[in-house]
Amino acid sequence: MRFARIGQPGEEIPVALVGDRLLDLRTITHDIDGRFLSTDPVRQVLRAADELPVLDQTAITRFGAPVARPGAVYCIGLNYAAHAREGGNEPPSDIVVFLKPPHTVVGPDDDVPLPPGTAKVDWEAELAVVIGAPAWQVTDRAEALACVAGYAVANDLSERTWQLEISGGQWSKGKGAPRFCPLGPWLVADADPSDLAIQSWVNGEARQNSRTSDMIFDVADIITRLSTHTLLEPGDVILTGTPEGVAVSGRFPYLADGDAVEIFIEGLGRQRQRFAAAVAVS
CATH class of the missing domain: 3.90.850.10 (Fumarylacetoacetase-like, C-terminal domain)
Structure with missing residues (x-):
């Protein structure tokens, strides 16, 4: 599984690529950050995958860093x-x-x-x-x-x-x-x-x-x-x-x-x- 943050600086949204589907994760986490990463994110996404919105990958204009402002x-x-x-x-x-x-x-x-x-x-x-x-x-x-x-x-x-x-x-x-x-x-x-x-x-x-x-x-x-x-x-x-x-x-x-x-x-x-x-x- 691949995680990313897409969108303009300061407006990135969390997503996951599962197979060929790009899933919007905003209903299960506000960001790809330490809190989310500490709670078995792969299992979370797989469990909710059928209910998560699917995004158009061709509409991606920018990738942010895939983890929001790390502590260190x-x-x-x-x-x-x-x-x-x-x-x-x-x-x-x-x-x-x-x-x-x-x-x-x-x-x-x-x-x-x-x-x-x-x-x-x-x-x-x-x-x-x-x-x-x-x-x-x-x-x-x-x-x-x-x-x-x-x-x-x-x-x-x-x-x-x-x-x-x-x-x-x-x-x-x-x-x-x-x-x-x-x-x-x-x-x-x-x-x-x-x-x-x-x-x-x-x-x-x-x-x-x-x-x-x-x-x-x-x-x-x-x-x-x-x-x-x-x-x-x-x-x-x-x-x-x-x-x-x-x-x-x-x-x-x-x-x-x-x-x-x-x-x-x-x-x-x-x-x-x-x-x-x-x-x-x-």
Whole structure:
């Protein structure tokens, strides 16, 4: 089953794709949020499916992020060995964790403004995990995966000067600009995240091409390790790291005014953002 939020910003409605039917969920939930995700949403939808209104899929003009403003966005750094090395790092022996503010989460195809005064905005195709049940110091892999509501496509956008050159020793400074976490289009509840193709393009030219099986720490491992230190709550998002093929490698230019980034993950969907120079705030 696939969940989504469709409509203009601030006016998104919750929907589910069941077979070839796009169902309006507004009679059973006001949104795709932590409360809904914590109450067995697949079972809820299947139980009510015959009574839910069917929407015309061709009328969709915009996808919002498939989970409404998460409580937290956790990010796992250096989780593909080749990407770690292209940035001058050795693969880590434990998860590297940083945060993105929830306000960075936007629709998968929304335009992204380049922050004024910056020149090193980078793309990062990532598998996103959305939590559906509380996870605190989980040690069992099966239990960890049972805490997952679904999976989605994400772009962990980064401003590398802020992240690496003036970071003060942590990375979040370069991760939190407006719209720096395009998410979606779909939240896929029944995906197997263990070996999915993950790819990115800039202006139609291939950049990243890997598989989630290349992750150093897989989804279950990430949840067990992360939940050792913090309580993961329904609606929280975890970005699981990016493969090699980004601009910080020195092989490609950073994003500029008019560029377009496209990201695809097998079975989860495709997203595309256009980037535009932002007007400096006076």
